[in-house]
Amino acid sequence: MDGIHLLGEWYGCPADTPEFTQAAPLRALCVGAARRAGLTVVGECFHQFEPQGVTGTVLLAESHIAIHTWPEAGFVTVDVYVCNLTTDNTAKAERVFRDLEAALQPRRTKFHSIHRGGKDA
Numbered sequence: 001m002d003g004i005h006l007l008g009e010w011y012g013c014p015a016d017t018p019e020f021t022q023a024a025p026l027r028a029l030c031v032g033a034a035r036r037a038g039l040t041v042v043g044e045c046f047h048q049f050e051p052q053g054v055t056g057t058v059l060l061a062e063s064h065i066a067i068h069t070w071p072e073a074g075f076v077t078v079d080v081y082v083c084n085l086t087t088d089n090t091a092k093a094e095r096v097f098r099d100l101e102a103a104l105q106p107r108r109t110k111f112h113s114i115h116r117g118g119k120d121a
Helices: 023-036 090-104
Strands: 003-011 041-048 054-060 063-070 075-083 108-116
Touching: 003 090, 023 041, 023 054, 023 063, 023 090, 063 090, 075 090
Parallel strands: none
Antiparallel strands: 003 075, 003 108, 041 054, 054 063, 063 075
């Protein structure tokens, strides 16, 4: 299957933002970003850790979003993977990634983009 997988490591995120520290705001951010990009949300699961931190996934008809926050370290990992079965969804994945990054405001980032599958698969 042809697709794009965007991977990010975000450092120095402000620890006082609700989207960084609480499951409900992070869920709203991720689901909203997917919908605004035109992707199809088919499920989601977010877990609040104590005393802090969130892990979450948004299941998409096109694939998934996964995000994990460590407020004590100002650190986030995120991956956005979309398949391109009937149309090229690369721009949609990039929009989701940019929206999440803008909301979580990292001071430093690492980014990888991986083309998955294709005609050789």
